[in-house]
Amino acid sequence: MLKIDNLQAEIGGTRILNGLSLEVNAGEVHAIMGPNGAGKSTLAYVLGGRPGYEVTGGSVEFIGRDLLDMEPHERAAAGMFLGFQYPVEIPGVSNVQFLREALNAQRQVRGEEPLSGGDFLRLAKEKAGLLKLDMDMLKRHVNVGFSGGEKKRAEMVQMGILDPQFAVLDETDSGLDIDALRIVGEGINAIMRAPEKGVLLITHYQRLLDYVKPDYVHILSKGRIVKTGGPDLALRLEEEGYEAVAA
Amino acid sequence: MNALTALPTRKDEAWRYSAVEALVGADLDAWRAIDVPAGESYRECLTIEDSESTELRRLRVSIGESARCELFAVIAAGRLGRIEVEVRLAKGAHFELGGVTLGGRDTVREFVTRVVHAEPEATSNQVIRSVHWGKGTGNFLGQIDVVRDAQKTDAAQSFKGLLLEKGASVNAVPQLEIFADDVKCAHGASVGQLDETARFYMAARGLSPELARRLLVQAFIGDAFVALDDEAERERLMGVALAKLDLHL
Secondary structure (H helix, E strand, O other): OOEEEEEEEOOOEEEEEEEEEEEEEEOOOEEEEEOOOOOOHHHHHHHHHHHHHHHEEEEEEEEEEEEEHHOHHHHHHOEEEEEOOOOOOOEEEEEHHHHHHHHHHHHHHOOOOOHHHHHHHHHHHHHHHHHOOOOHHHHEEEEEOOOHHHOOOOOOOEEEEEOOOEEEOOOOOOOOOOHHHHHHHHHHHHOOOOOOOOEEEEEOOOHHHHOOOOOOOEEEEEOOEEEEEOOHHHHHHHHHHHHHHOO | OOOOOOOOOOHHHOOOOHHHHHHHHOOOOOEEEEEEEEOEEEEEEEOOOOOOOOEEEEEEEOOOOOOOOEEEEEOOOOOEEEEEEEEEOOOEEEEEHHHHHHHHOOOOOEEEEEEEEOOOOEEEEEEEEEEEEOOOOOEEEEEEEEEOOOOOOOOEEEEEEEEHHHEEEEEEEEEEEEEOOEEEOOOOOOEEOOOOOHHHHHHHOOOOHHHHHHHHHHHHHHHHOOOOOOHHHHHHHHHHHHHHHHOOO
């Protein structure tokens, strides 16, 4: 589904990704863990196509297409969802308008009919319920005045509404209290745990993985994957630290 | 009478950033009077949306005691599109102006206002948002006069410019002359570009650059119509503005 091969990328001339290779098949959840500065967020942004993140080598294939050749909005329409570590505030634009336009833009690219206002609201209500987010929050401006935890839950509501084939979730667990962590974990499972979908979970901590059980855990260090294992690798990391495990 | 009225030049303060060369043939004496009697309310929505050359709207507004006048306007056409408003407020009156300018190529679109707080306890609020691209220019020249006896005046002015492309420009000239001592006069002006982080966030959700820009511009100019308590009119003005954006970008 997602095949990253020898990916190299830099920001402002500084090399961050150093030949990263990774393959995620449909039906799999992969976790990427690693110390600060390892390149985790850079990987997420490169996959999302953020301007300023320059790919200098390697390839990324996504459902049979060259991901790096696509514009960011085309990647979204092709089924890629990027969950932001710091969801962006957009004053003056309501969540409902933003998400309805985004969903219909994606549907248009895929040759599907736009969703009516009523159908969209029903869908939004269902997904907000899944994440226990008050529907009134969705009538407010995108992420404006939301707490850190609310932003992350709203991010997952967006994912539920857009129903992507693949999600790259960049530290979705940061800023969540214990209850919110469980709700978000269950939300990810409900939305993304399916035979035809895949997830790349980027996280610092093992705790999210208690709720979203990964099939594989990778350790990222200095811009490349240095170790791959099962869920037990995350537990070992928690106990022994990156230096001991990745050595 | 065959008086040869001299055209204004950029040396005239009120025409400082204007396209004075586009004034040839324009009728500069065509002032329209609006009188709002004491205690009454008046609202008008104006648009400049068709003209290719020069279009001037000059209004002289007199607002009676405890009366209210609201003007909402979009200037989205004309080599020079200009709305000029002179307002005189009586005691306890209110004046509201929400204005938007948009334009590209080498157009100039501007609001020029002079609000005179001639008596005590009057309030005024002006919100102007300008969105320009190409070599387009947006201007807001706003003068507020508070005469000596106009105590408890509350006057506010807010201008924000959004430049979509290099080469576009906006000018804001707030000018406050205050001769009373117990007054509140607030003014603010800022200029910026589209938020790149927001644009990427929107793209990551599937919005094309054009759609993202449209949504961000809509949010930006929406400020000017917050005080317009008529949804249909608000949507009409928004529609006029956004149609121009779609056309020129």
